[in-house]
Amino acid sequence: MHNIIVFGTGKISESCSYYLTKKYNIFAYVCDNDFVTDEPFLGKPVIAIDSVAKSYPPNEYAAFVAVGYQELNTLRESKVEQLTTLGYQLVSYYPQHTPINGPIGHNSMIMDDAVIQPCVTVGNNVLVWGGAMVGHHSVLQDHCWISGGCAIGGGATIGERTFVGINATLGNAITVGRDAIIGSGAICNKCIAEGSVLITAETPTYRLNSHQFIRFSSEFNSRN
Amino acid sequence: MSLLQTIFEETFKISYEEANQDLAMQDVANWDSLTHMDLISAIEDKLAIRLSSDEIADMTSFDAIKRIVNEHQ
The missing domain is CATH 3.40.50.720 (NAD(P)-binding Rossmann-like Domain)
Incomplete structure (x- = not known):
């Protein structure tokens, strides 16, 4: 050890x-x-x-x-x-039996509850949080940040330093340029250039408060 | 047809006959929290009234809606 x-x-x-x-x-x-x-x-x-x-x-x-x-x-x-x-060797961490493609880069971490499909390439200094799904044959380039709950389609390439937010969805075989920001919940089904920013609108606060909402929505329960 | 019936028909994609009955939430398949707010917006816009949150919560049937709207007119 x-x-x-x-x-x-x-x-x-x-x-x-x-x-x-x-x-x-x-x-x-x-x-x-x-x-x-x-x-x-x-x-x-x-x-x-x-x-x-x-x-x-x-x-x-x-x-x-x-x-x-x-x-x-x-x-x-x-x-x-x-x-x-300073002369330090940088270590990495990934769960046993992770089917990554070749050696994981230095200073990278794949947390235990991330789903990594076969043949994924992981560069240096990449963080993949639990709950992220990285599709087969994807490439995570150096210094990426892959948040929990995101889904990256097979064969996608995520450029250097790119941030992928919680619950973002990236389509099959797309390329995200370096230094991009994919906001939480954003959907990206096309290749995007370096430095791109994708964000989605926040869900607005409902006009009824929780007590009022329960009062009228309890009517739905009587359907069954 | 009253304006309210037209709103019911357009919001819930139901027939004129259905919009003319006293249907409740459980009777209309696509009456959910989102269509409920669509309904409220349509009523407020087309009838030029402002409903309170409690009134919105009480609008659980066509008859209830008609009664509450009448109180505004």
């Missing part, structure tokens, strides 16, 4: 740690120098990035960067580069 350090001390790090501890020994958490406190995180010491290589040398520890999709995944991308420059 690898010994690792994890960059990030927020909710994403806490979520990723849940899975990482199944495969790795986490020894410490790392954050930017300005955010260091004496408080441990998940019971482990928190180390400033400038001093981590001294305390946890890269020839003894690997690393994982667990931060969110800030700045369209470029923050996470830059932290991966920073730790790589």
Whole structure:
């Protein structure tokens, strides 16, 4: 079992740690120098990035960067580069028996409850959340963020740094250009260019409150 | 045909004869929460009235709707 350090001390790090501890020994958490406190995180010491290589040398520890999709995944991308420059090997996590196509990239995570169909290619620094469905022969390029509940059709290509929101639907064999944002619940059945943004309208609040709604909708129950 | 009957006919895609009966929610197959709000919008727009939330909740049959609408006129 690898010994690792994890960059990030927020909710994403806490979520990723849940899975990482199944495969790795986490020894410490790392954050930017300005955010260091004496408080441990998940019971482990928190180390400033400038001093981590001294305390946890890269020839003894690997690393994982667990931060969110800030700045369209470029923050996470830059932290991966920073730790790589310090000499760390970046580990990945995916459930046993995941039928991915070849080796998963470094610093990528496929959470246990994601559905990955056969022959999917996963690049570097990709996060796939539980509940996502990634169709066969799809390609998730570097630094993507694939949210829970989304459905990606077979043979689709998701460009670098693209964000796919909760419950979004991406059609079969389409290509989404890099740096795109697919909002929650959006439907994308055609190829879209890099930098595209797809969002859907929010469901408006119903005019009746819940008590009034139940009063009239209880009439429907008497149909059966 | 009254304007209200026309609204019932158009909203629920029912015949003139059906729109003329006292049908309740359970009698009309496509009377659900969405068509209910379509119905309310049509009544408010075409009759130029504003229904309260409680009135909307009480509109569970054609007769109830006619009574409530009459109170506005």
